[in-house]
Amino acid sequence: MLKNNTNFKPLIISLDDDVDFNALLTKVLTKLDVETLTFTTVEPFKKMVENKKPALVIVDLNLGDKFGEGLKVIADLRQKIGDELPILVLTKRAGKEDVSAAFELGASDYLTKPLDDILLLAKIRQFIKISQGKVVQAKEETGGLSYKQIPSHQQDAYFHLGMRIQEINEFGIKITGQHFFSRGTPIKIKSPLLYDLFGEDRHYSFIVHQNWLENETGKAGAFLEFDASNEDLMAKVRTWLLQRGKSELVKLNSTAPAASSAGQTQANNAKPVTKPKA
């Protein structure tokens, strides 16, 4: 679908500090009828992107010895170029936090190295196609039906999604499932477990404090923090944790130090924002 008879070639600009990788990428991209430019440093890359208006850019997260420099580049591009440009992240960093940070800053998609050429080409095709010598974003293709804007005062909506509670510790609630929630998202959560813990069968308000996304499985999760300044609430949580499933808890304790210190880190970085409205 990318091959086209016109002379027009969409431009793909890539940023990666690894020269060999750039050579490999260029070779892979010859399978598409596109023009490819590769850069190893940020400034010329940015200048070129601003001047040439590429159809898609590919960004590595680690540039030289600057870990996560790519994240800054993504945020910058989104600010300067706008929301239309597809930004593909291609990196060795496969950590859940990296994936979610990249998405939150505006990455359109995420691929991990080593380079899977078939997958990369498929992803690129997903984002761009050529129409009469011009690049159009593939997403715009909605079967000829155009969208109508809804007046802003009528836009409010809410909806329900299913997730699972994976863990409750004294700092908060860990939920997992298939949907990704950005940090700072206010959500309301209802569960038999929270009924048991707080005593009312209703939705309790929290704010997403931490999140993660597994790129491979698409599994996402979020950490909802308890309001540590509410001592009554914290006492309720601790009492409940002690009461609940004796043997289960004792067993956990033998393997607990590592796991619970992870929980502590989460809470220590925390600003107390969450409050089940008791």
Place this chain on the structure above:
Amino acid sequence: MDLRGRSVLVIDDDEDLCKLLNKLLAGSGLNVARAATATDGLAMLKQKAPHIVLLDINLGGESGLTFLKEKRELPNSDFIPVVMMSSQTDKRLLSLSLALGAVDFLAKPINSQKLLLKIKKHMRDGPFPKASFAEDDNEAVADIQCDGKISHINEVSCLLNTSSKIKNGTDLKLESVFLNEMGLGSISNKAVGFGLYTSSGHFDNEIAFVGINEEKAKKIRIMKTYVKK
């Protein structure tokens, strides 16, 4: 180690010492609860589930050992360490209290630096339990309610802007005054495609109307506000 937000229960019948301890502990950011007798102490323990207990060996008529014995009967009370405080240097009493589950011993008069050090040490040693739930645990299902904005609509779907990226193919139900007015309130929805990033952690999710009929589609078609996306 940061003590802020952690809680400590002081069980001592000496009013003055308690005031002093309260000042010291609260000054380090700890939440302090206090009891003067073993019975009160147990009630407080059940109610507050503190991170650590400071227990005087002599509580007026009662002995701190009574508290230790009763505490052992409570579920998972091992997670709450008890540090003994006493002016007596009776080795028999000390070893008895250690046998009953106390973890450490402080001699009176209390040295504030030593006290804080011991509190820190035992809070780190005894991490509080957590509860984990299996994939098939019915109790752990959670219904998440989220707000969003429906910015655009066409005859088959609408764009929902929200701070979650909804999984492709998810069945859901959008609740909105606007959709109700359009007669779409009874129609169920499905997320299609992948949420596209818009700005500051928000995503445009395409939400399809499942089984929309011609009459309803027409209503959308003739809708007045016409701004093309």
